[in-house]
Amino acid sequence: MTKTYGKLASRVYELDKPVGCSFGDVEFYLERLKTVAGPVLEPATGNGRMLVPLAQAGYSVSGFDLSSEMLDLCKMNCEKHGVKAGLSQQNFTTFAYEQKFAAIVLPTGSFQLMTDPLDAMSFLRRSKEALAPNGKLLLDISVVGDFMDHSPRVRHWQDGDDLLTLQEMRTATDYAKQIVTSHLRYELWRDTHLVTTEMELFSLRWWGMFELELALREAGFTQVKIFGDYQSGAVDTGPVSTLTFEAA
Numbered sequence: 001m002t003k004t005y006g007k008l009a010s011r012v013y014e015l016d017k018p019v020g021c022s023f024g025d026v027e028f029y030l031e032r033l034k035t036v037a038g039p040v041l042e043p044a045t046g047n048g049r050m051l052v053p054l055a056q057a058g059y060s061v062s063g064f065d066l067s068s069e070m071l072d073l074c075k076m077n078c079e080k081h082g083v084k085a086g087l088s089q090q091n092f093t094t095f096a097y098e099q100k101f102a103a104i105v106l107p108t109g110s111f112q113l114m115t116d117p118l119d120a121m122s123f124l125r126r127s128k129e130a131l132a133p134n135g136k137l138l139l140d141i142s143v144v145g146d147f148m149d150h151s152p153r154v155r156h157w158q159d160g161d162d163l164l165t166l167q168e169m170r171t172a173t174d175y176a177k178q179i180v181t182s183h184l185r186y187e188l189w190r191d192t193h194l195v196t197t198e199m200e201l202f203s204l205r206w207w208g209m210f211e212l213e214l215a216l217r218e219a220g221f222t223q224v225k226i227f228g229d230y231q232s233g234a235v236d237t238g239p240v241s242t243l244t245f246e247a248a
Helices: 007-016 025-032 051-056 068-080 117-130 209-218
Strands: 040-043 061-065 086-089 101-106 131-142 153-159 162-174 179-190 193-205 224-228 242-247
Touching: 007 068, 007 153, 007 162, 007 179, 007 193, 025 051, 025 131, 025 242, 040 051, 040 117, 051 061, 051 068, 061 068, 068 086, 101 117, 117 131, 117 209, 162 193, 209 224, 209 242
Parallel strands: 040 061, 040 101, 061 086, 101 131
Antiparallel strands: 131 242, 153 162, 162 179, 179 193, 224 242
């Protein structure tokens, strides 16, 4: 249901998507939040790639993650960049805060980590309840085309004397349930010797554009805007790889 990044996976994530790395989403989210006055929450905050820029922009930020390794990285990055954030270990379906948030943000397709639609609906309803009046939810999804690539991939990162590799192989595609599952193998090499290996099955669910809009409305959101590839104009029928939903 929810990805829990281990030690090697978290280290690779930090190398691949450090604070300051943007796919156009950081700038777009900051632009969409210009009218927001109040605290911001990021579920599945990871290493703080989005959280730290939000804090640097002056927002009071909170974030949660299921992975303790990712939370440690986020704390380290907050300290490194001189910002403060309320961080806690929670999950999508049971997270709870005493305060209400002016905005909740969920970039980089983190919403698609919930492969059970009932969990996704629970998260959307809980998010609606956690928002202050006139608060907004911003979340990204990848379109279905990105899920159709079944090619194995091998990537690597050099970190000092360490070489980290990631091998990814698709193991299942469930078209009826809209879920893809891949086998991930992380390796740490040093001086041509394999030091340690970490393996996991990683699943994602794809959503149709209108399917997710209906889900947001079912969860209590009455205003839904959809943007393509972090462009300010509403999405058209042209080819896009990422959809951003803004719901209030």
